[in-house]
Amino acid sequence: MIMSTWITTLAKKIVPAPPADVCPFSCDQCVSAQADEMRRKKEAAEAEKAQDEAILQSIGEGLIVTDKNGIIIKVNRACEEMLGWAGDEAIGKKITDMIPMENEFRKRMSFEERMVANVLTGAMFRSGDRTPGNTYYVRKDNTRFPVKILLTPFFLANRIVGSVAVFHDMTREHELERAKTDFISLASHQLRTPLAATKWALDLFLEETAGDSRYKARLDDLYMSNERLIELVNSLLDISRIEAGRAVNRISVNLADLVTRACDELRALAEKKGQTIQITLGKEVGTVLVDPLLFHEVVKNLIANSIDYGFPNTTISVGVERTPLEYRISVGNVGPMIPREEREMLFDKFYRGASAQQIKPTGSGLGLYIARTVVEANGGSIQLDASDEHGTRFSFTIPAEH
C-alpha cells in the first residue's frame, strides 16, 4: 500500500497525470474519443463564430472595422448595402479610399481630418456623440447620404489595434427636419398672407372713414379680432420653431436693455388701465446668451399677463437680480389670486384656468407654455413665485454669461 502510493507519487513527478477522464496510454479507442471531443469543441466554436457573424450581419446599422492604419478589415451587410458595394470588395482597402466623407459643402475630408484618425491615435476615445450634424458618406455610385457615426477604438493587450464605426443613415431624419422647416415657412406664408391683407385693407378703410362714427366701433372690433388671429399665428409658429429645435439662435444680449425694451413696448397698454410699470435693475446686470426675439417675447408675455390680470391703477413691478450663477427676472402685479387647483397646469399648452377665462376670455393658453419652453431650452427655469390676496408674481432664471 505504502509502496504503491510512492510509485504513484513518482510517476506524477515524471509524467504529469492526464486529466482524470483521459486515458494515459493513448489506446486507439481513447485517441478517437479525444478527436471526437476536439471536433465537438471546434464545431461549437464555429457555431459560436457563425452566430456572432450572423449577429454582426443582422445589425441594422452599418459597421466598419479597421486596423491601426485605417485599413478595412470587416464590414457588415448593412454597410455594404448602404454604400452600394458587393461582397467583400472593401476588405483590405484604406477607409478614405473606400468611403469618402464630405462636409455639407461637398468638400472631401482627408484621413487626418476624419475622426477615425483621432480614434486610432488614441486622441479621442469615443467620438460618436460628437459627429458633426452635416457629415456625409459617399456611396460607390458617387451619391451621398447624411450619416451619424459612433466611433470607438478597439484594444488588444491595452493597445489600440483598430477602430469600430457603427453608422446610421440620417436621410430620414434630415427629411423630417426639412419637412418641419418647410411647414413653418408654408404656414407662415399661407396663414399670414390673408391676415396681412385684412390688416392693411382695414388700415385703409379706417383712414378713409376717419371721423365717421358709424363705422369706427365696428372697424375697431374687426381690427382687434384680426390682431388676435395674428398673435395666435405668431404663437403657433413660435411653438413649431421651438419644437423643431430651430429656436436656439443664441447671441449675447444685454439683459437690462432687453427687459427695458419689453417694458417700454407695453407702457401704453398699462396706461390704458391706469397702471404703471416699475423696473428695478439690480447691480451687475450684464449679458446673457439667449435667442433675443424669443426672450423678448417671454418677458413681454409675462408683463402683458400682469397687466391683463392686474387691478386697474396699480403698479406692475419688474425686477432683474443677479445671483452668482444666473439672473432672476421677476414680474409681479397687484391683482386676484390664482386658485391653487389651477397652478400646476399654468404652463401647459392651451391650458386656461376658469378664473383666467373670466378675466380675459380671448387668451390662447400658449403664452406661459412658450415662456416655459423657451426658458428651459436656454438652461433656465420658470415658476409662479407667489399668488395671494396681494397679487401674483412669476419669475424665471437665465444662466449668466461668463
Add this chain to the structure above:
Amino acid sequence: MKILIIEDEEVLRKVLREKFEKEKFTVEVVSDGERALATAKQFAPDLVLLDIMLPKKNGLEVLAALREDPECERMPVIMLSNLGEDEKITRALALGAVDYLVKTQHPINEVVEKVKNYLLKPY
C-alpha cells in the same frame, strides 16, 4: 419718388399700390420674381419692396440678382415678407436688404414711414 412693389398676392398689391399712390409715389407692381429684374432696370425705382415667397423666382434670388446687376446694385431694397425665421432675415440682410419687415407686424402706415425714412437717407 418711384417705388417698385414685387408682390404676388393680389389684395396686398392693390392695397400697397393705393396707399403709396395716395402718398404721391409713382408705383409699379410686379407679381412674380422672374420679371422683377427687368422691370427694376426699366423703371429705375428709388426703392424696391420685395416679397420672398414669389412664383418662378423667390425674393432672395431676386435680391441677389439685383445686387449683381450694375444698374440695380445700389437700389435700396426692403424685404416685405411673411416669413419671420431668423435665417431668412439674416440671409436677406447679408445679401444687402436695408430692412426686413414681417407684414402682419406692421400697420401699412408704418411700412410707408420706413420707406420714407430710407429715401431720406443718401445712398
